[in-house]
Amino acid sequence: MFEISGSFSSFSVDDVEKARDFYAGTLGFQAADALGGGLDLTLPGGGRVYAYPKSDHVPATHTVLNLVVPDIEAAVASLHELGIRTDHYPSTPEMPLDENGILRDPNAPEGFGMAWFKDPAGNVISVLAQP
Template sequence: MFQPTASFSSFSVDDVEKARAFYGGTLGFDVADQMGGLLVTVPGGQTVFAYPKPDHVPATFTVLNFEVADLDAAIAEIEGLGLHLEHYPSTPEMPVDGRGVLRDPDSGMGIAWFTDPAGNVLSVVTRAAAGAGHP
């Protein structure tokens, strides 16, 4: 039986120093050097590993989600840091508003996306509000 002792996620960046400045400086997370990359401790104590890759191409999907209690407050904080939300096209399956935010009126969930300096997609997301929507 496969029995790991822990797990973590990783993604590539094209510039470790820019990643250090972003994750450690702009976002204020703990960042430690590890194997030529960065071990980033995110809220909740989990870690992610950002490793250098000379031919880095950002993923076309979200690589890291930050759960927040208040989506609009988190968006204001992100914008206050000089970051900008990504604006994906609104579709019937993904009806985003004019700010680029997807909200589910049934569940109370919401999500907004932004990128790191390497173009990796990150998000702030709320879970379903207590008593909202379906279990």
């Protein structure tokens, strides 16, 4: 078997400077120029993501990044204060959402919550509280 010495995730963006402003300026991640004109993002907790430019970028229709937070209500309120709109998906029995678009799964442990928003390129990001 081959030896794995590290790992990181990646996703495309349509405008690297808008991505830098959002991820570094708005969310506070560390951002450094990377090969291929992209950005190396260092997330709280030390995870890494490579955001690469793609001229024919199509936003992901699934969650590309999950941000763990201690308090889902406070995180959603902070996003709204930053001018970031959380997505309001239709609430269903399988995916019950409250009025702020926060998933409140009755089968999850107490304190769990999850909400979604998009980056400037339209990629889906979540904030989630895990007890």
